[in-house]
Amino acid sequence: DTGVSQDPRHKITKRGQNVTFRCDPISEHNRLYWYRQTLGQGPEFLTYFQNEAQLEKSRLLSDRFSAERPKGSFSTLEIQRTEQGDSAMYLCASSGGGTRVDTQYFGPGTRLTVL
């Protein structure tokens, strides 16, 4: 029984570079979410997919951020021209195993440091 996985776990980059993160959801889940968590805060919603369709986007998701889920399985989150304010933990979650509650199960996160 594999949970949500994310890769890489840690990423250090220089300001202005592009970075891409990957999330593999629980296999039977059709919904996938991205959240961002900064130090001392709870996670903040970024975006949500149902299968391959991106159905919700937060105002936090500036035009430097793009997320895809091309085949309705894994998802990627790309940040272009990174800024120091992008330093955070990026969390992926999935849900949709057919339960009424639709609990979101989270991966271990990718910690991004922008120098």
Place this chain on the structure above:
Amino acid sequence: AQKITQTQPGMFVQEKEAVTLDCTYDTSDPSYGLFWYKQPSSGEMIFLIYQGSYDQQNATEGRYSLNFQKARKSANLVISASQLGDSAMYFCAMRELGSGAGSYQLTFGKGTKLSVIP
């Protein structure tokens, strides 16, 4: 306005004792769900317990129970018989269900850091 408020930045509890972590919420949606997650230092968010706004009884999951007071808009987490492994950040979160499918996003509080003392 904050939708989820956790007023306790940090809490200490003696091992084997019970502890209550506070959570109040704000919504005008009559249909919503409340979640508690645990985040150890490793970073992964672990789902603990869920309470629906129309659920008649307070939710329980093993040593976790939710003290749901709808009129006061509070959903406090009670951990019984604390263990050293319970030391972690705890987050309260809400999903507003609206009419129909509603929104799927979770809104989190700032969390409470629980430390269990041997």
